[in-house]
Amino acid sequence: MDKLVVVYSMVGCPFCTELKEMLDKEDLNYVDRDIDKYKDEYDIFVEITENEYVPAFMTILDPDSERPKTKLYAPDRDFDDLEEGLKIIKNFYEE
Numbered sequence: 001m002d003k004l005v006v007v008y009s010m011v012g013c014p015f016c017t018e019l020k021e022m023l024d025k026e027d028l029n030y031v032d033r034d035i036d037k038y039k040d041e042y043d044i045f046v047e048i049t050e051n052e053y054v055p056a057f058m059t060i061l062d063p064d065s066e067r068p069k070t071k072l073y074a075p076d077r078d079f080d081d082l083e084e085g086l087k088i089i090k091n092f093y094e095e
Contacts, residue, residue: 004060005030005089008042015075015082016055022086028093030057049074057085059092 007023007030009016023030035042035054046052051074061069072078079085 002061002063003093004063005092006033006058006060007031008033008035008038008045008054008056008058010035010054013054019055019082019085022082023089026086026090028089030089045072045074048072049077051075051077055082055085057089059089 005023005028007016007020009020009032011034020030020032033041045056045058049056049072053075056072056074058073059071073085073088075085079088
């Protein structure tokens with residue numbers, strides 16, 4: 001089953017850059033979504049999570065299916081630091 005991670009980030013955000021560098025170092029695939037370019041999509045994310053902090057991410061299990069299984073992760077809600085966020089993503093790919 002295919003898996004995908006979407007990272008919501010903002011230009012100039014040092015935490016966003018650091019998370020993406022951590023993912024690159026671990027050779028973990030992700031799609032980067034700039035929250036300004038994908039404003040409508042990110043607004044839905046914020047509405048659901050009630051959290052507008054970045055970097056945030058979404059895991060998608062079986063993204064090409066009619067009903068992919070998604071889970072949203074927002075900082076200070078689902079993880080306290082970047083290392084914890086990285087661990088969540090690593091575990092998702094290892095499951």
